[in-house]
Amino acid sequence: MLFSELGLSAKVLAAVEAAGYTEPTPIQAEAIPHALQRRDILGIAQTGTGKTASFVLPMLTHLEKGRARARMPRTLIVEPTRELAAQVAENFVKYGKDQRVNVALLIGGMSFDEQDKKIDRGADVLIATPGRLLDHFERGKLLMTGVEILVIDEADRMLDMGFIPDIERICKLLPFTRQTLFFSATMPPEITRLTEQFLQNPVRVEVAKASSTALTIEQKLVATQKEDYAKRETLRKIIRSQDDLTNAIIFCNRKIDVASLFRSLEKHGFSAGALHGDMDQRARMTMLHNFRENKLTLLVASDVAARGLDIPAVSHVFNFDVPIHAEDYVHRIGRTGRAGRSGKAFTLVSRTDKKYLDAIEKMLNTKIDWLDGNVEELPEPEPGEAREEKRGGRKTASGSSSRRSATTRGGSRRGSAETREPRTVEQEIAALGDEQPEVPAAAFVVATEDLPAVVADHADVEVAAVPPSRVAPSPRSRAGYDNGGRSGRGSAQSDDRSPVGFGEEIPAFMTISTGF
Numbered sequence: 001m002l003f004s005e006l007g008l009s010a011k012v013l014a015a016v017e018a019a020g021y022t023e024p025t026p027i028q029a030e031a032i033p034h035a036l037q038r039r040d041i042l043g044i045a046q047t048g049t050g051k052t053a054s055f056v057l058p059m060l061t062h063l064e065k066g067r068a069r070a071r072m073p074r075t076l077i078v079e080p081t082r083e084l085a086a087q088v089a090e091n092f093v094k095y096g097k098d099q100r101v102n103v104a105l106l107i108g109g110m111s112f113d114e115q116d117k118k119i120d121r122g123a124d125v126l127i128a129t130p131g132r133l134l135d136h137f138e139r140g141k142l143l144m145t146g147v148e149i150l151v152i153d154e155a156d157r158m159l160d161m162g163f164i165p166d167i168e169r170i171c172k173l174l175p176f177t178r179q180t181l182f183f184s185a186t187m188p189p190e191i192t193r194l195t196e197q198f199l200q201n202p203v204r205v206e207v208a209k210a211s212s213t214a215l216t217i218e219q220k221l222v223a224t225q226k227e228d229y230a231k232r233e234t235l236r237k238i239i240r241s242q243d244d245l246t247n248a249i250i251f252c253n254r255k256i257d258v259a260s261l262f263r264s265l266e267k268h269g270f271s272a273g274a275l276h277g278d279m280d281q282r283a284r285m286t287m288l289h290n291f292r293e294n295k296l297t298l299l300v301a302s303d304v305a306a307r308g309l310d311i312p313a314v315s316h317v318f319n320f321d322v323p324i325h326a327e328d329y330v331h332r333i334g335r336t337g338r339a340g341r342s343g344k345a346f347t348l349v350s351r352t353d354k355k356y357l358d359a360i361e362k363m364l365n366t367k368i369d370w371l372d373g374n375v376e377e378l379p380e381p382e383p384g385e386a387r388e389e390k391r392g393g394r395k396t397a398s399g400s401s402s403r404r405s406a407t408t409r410g411g412s413r414r415g416s417a418e419t420r421e422p423r424t425v426e427q428e429i430a431a432l433g434d435e436q437p438e439v440p441a442a443a444f445v446v447a448t449e450d451l452p453a454v455v456a457d458h459a460d461v462e463v464a465a466v467p468p469s470r471v472a473p474s475p476r477s478r479a480g481y482d483n484g485g486r487s488g489r490g491s492a493q494s495d496d497r498s499p500v501g502f503g504e505e506i507p508a509f510m511t512i513s514t515g516f
């Protein structure tokens, strides 16, 4: 199958060719012809399948005719996270390069005024997170009656984040005659109900079973003791043993653990960064940019923060924690083995994780192999033994492993980590506990490095953060899980971050006008 057989416009085809893509992926081949015929689509596909282009390309073809009117966007894409929204905007830049398409990005953490201006000018494409979109609507700045195409992306993640009431509300604000393109990696009952309510006679396009994982990913379980220091030690060993590791994402269940694991890896001389939902927009974008540019080898992340990251060549994924929601396992390991590349995914498992592992294996309908023996075979650690293990680990850390040199950032940090007097395990744990996370909850991080291209091209970028008191904690956030700082309808609040911290220096990339 060729792109030219799908019915896309000549300009869009030229842009696809310029992007270097020759053959459509299965979701593109199946969804694009139906989308061009203005059918509603229910796309069951995870990230990494090329699903973004499966809606961006037909939308661009459709948008070639007609013009946007002030405050009346012609199409609307709703995304669960700001990163994902920004990435979709980048796709419009990439594939819409030969067209005049006004894209407005309405995401939290950016000033309303700039976003208002973009809407006033007329947007062909509005890409928004649910809370911020509804806030604009409630301020009377946005008319939804002109929306011809609605895209709901990553619906199952919207569910996880408590956005379903917002989505229902948004759907009801749009004209009945619109076309709806709806994407979800999995189909829990709440999502099925939503599709029954808001899609009209949809074409169902399923590229892989919701619970399936890419065949190109080699998956392994790694037995570990449950204590954090033991898990960190296990993680370091496994990272060092991977000669083919070029870059990796390490997932933690809780954002506090993202921060402490990141600190620990840095201390041990690894080139690492962190990404979680409490980081402000600019810090997240910078971190991602540095990871994409290979300035960082390891990225420690929470599920929400990493959702939808488009990093084409991640060689490894490590699950520092077994995910509590089995579906997250699929999303996490889907960060590697993308677009036909091979990848490796290692999941650290302690005895207490058994029920979560069982749920994952049940969902996958297969057993995942252990790397070096089942966790049940692991001896119970003696307190003294754990200390020796720790010291042993440090000895290894200061050795001259080739893997290590590939993952360390620089001499001085490495030197200090290695020459420091050994601490006891207890001291080590106490020290980690005392350390403030690099990016504490609700702190504002000033990014000092280059911004991603999409931001740099539109350099008046704005970043702001929400006063913590405005965000009502959801059950997940209360438990320390990373929900991106949102909580149900509180999403509007948490998206709505009044400017503090950066003053005049704040950047904004809410609207991207592509070339002519």
Ligand code: AMP
Residues within 6 Å of the ligand: 021, 022, 023, 024, 025, 028, 046, 047, 048, 049, 050, 051, 052, 053, 310, 311, 312, 338, 339
């Ligand atoms: P997505 O599932 O939309 O996150 O896309 C995953 C990755 O596949 C992105 O890096 C895309 O740039 C890439 N991609 C999209 N379409 C194609 C294609 N037809 N051939 C090869 N790679 C593609």
